[in-house]
Amino acid sequence: MDRPGPLAEFLRARRGRLTPEEVGLPPSSARRRVDGLRREEVALIAGISSDYYLKLEQGRERHPSSAVLSGLARALALDADAVAHLHRLAHPALATAAAASTVSPSLVGLIASMPSIPAHVVDRYLTIIYVNRLAELLSPGFRIGNNLVELMFHPSVPRDAYWRMTARRAVAYLRSSVDPHDDGPEITALLERLNDLDAEFAVLWARHETRGPAGHPSTFSHPAVGLVELRYQTFDLPGTGGQSLGMYIPAPGGPSAEKLQLLSLLADPGLLADPSVVQPSAPQSDRVAPRKSGDTPAS
């Protein structure tokens, strides 16, 4: 028999993690045989028949209507990211454009024009396909060919509280980046490598969480400048088959912004003479302070 499909796997995983209280049902006094909600309970809240819900979990119905999806989102208490993912799961797999492994020259030109921001481009499997000098200096893992999630699960990374938070986010980021219908050799090989690296990966992957990394704190420990605290912002690159640009952004005017400036000087002492680098003593340094947008009237 065929695999039940990504929608079925998602529904089972999310149903297994909910308690009746989370969806507004009275706590059941009888001991439950299984964790999570019963199929009947989900069907009831979603406004569909138990039979139909069973078909969905068995993969015999793979493309439910938007009304059914709205009901399922309610019943499984899904947040906005998860609702978007649910809709992707229920749409027929698109013939996905082949993922280009090269970055457009004009994007490279843009990244080169912003040497003061660590940046990389990843493909839809979160494998680095372009990285700028400052990002290379920030982390030895930021090299072309390395995968962001594999870096996270590498045995050399200490499994502390920070790791537990960021590893879970990295897995959710991978879930949201790959096409849920993709079962090709690249994703299969990546998942195998991740499973081999750390058994914890499979546990997190099975949570079926999806979340973009918008604004996630990202902390780097650098031998020369110490702790650098940045936030990670990604941008989808339309027309590239799933590439995204990631930038590591410092709080304006803060110590991490200064450390990044130091690093960019280490990267290329010639930048001292480059007008595109904001220097601490230059009169323009006040311009890096946050300011309300739109303070220039439209004309």
Add this chain to the structure above:
Amino acid sequence: MDPVDSLLAELVESLPTTPAVLVNARWDVIASNPVARAVSPRLAVGVNLAEATFIDESARRTLPEWREVSRRMVALLKHQLEQTDAGDPRVHGLRNDLARRSDDFSRAWHDDDRPDAFAVDIVMDHPDVGRMELGYELLRVPGTDQTLVLGHAAPGSDSERRLFELVARLDADGT
């Protein structure tokens, strides 16, 4: 409305030499930085860039390749409409409005152009520093209908020199 994420707003503001403009699905500017506004006063919050392209006569004067730019603008709006099954009603509204006000827009809409790339080169004649050719990259903000547009000039080019000249003037003004 179009809430602007605080991190994005900081990024836009802090880019020292990069014209940065955040637009919504209708190509209304919802955030921009001083460098962008020095490149063009049209790149200011509240301006609809499709309207500025087709209705504002000054666009035809300052953009020597106006026809190409305007075609790309239309192609990007069409692309935006294709992102959802029904299409964003705000974009439909904009299309109807512009079709009523501009024959050029109606004609461009009926041509079946699609964006073949998501970077746009725009040549412009700046009143103070002269001709600049800037490449603009379109970066989609995940989970929103917003696009961050960042401009850059070829390294070592006259355009880059003129862009830096604008930046230097901003710094001198202390704005």
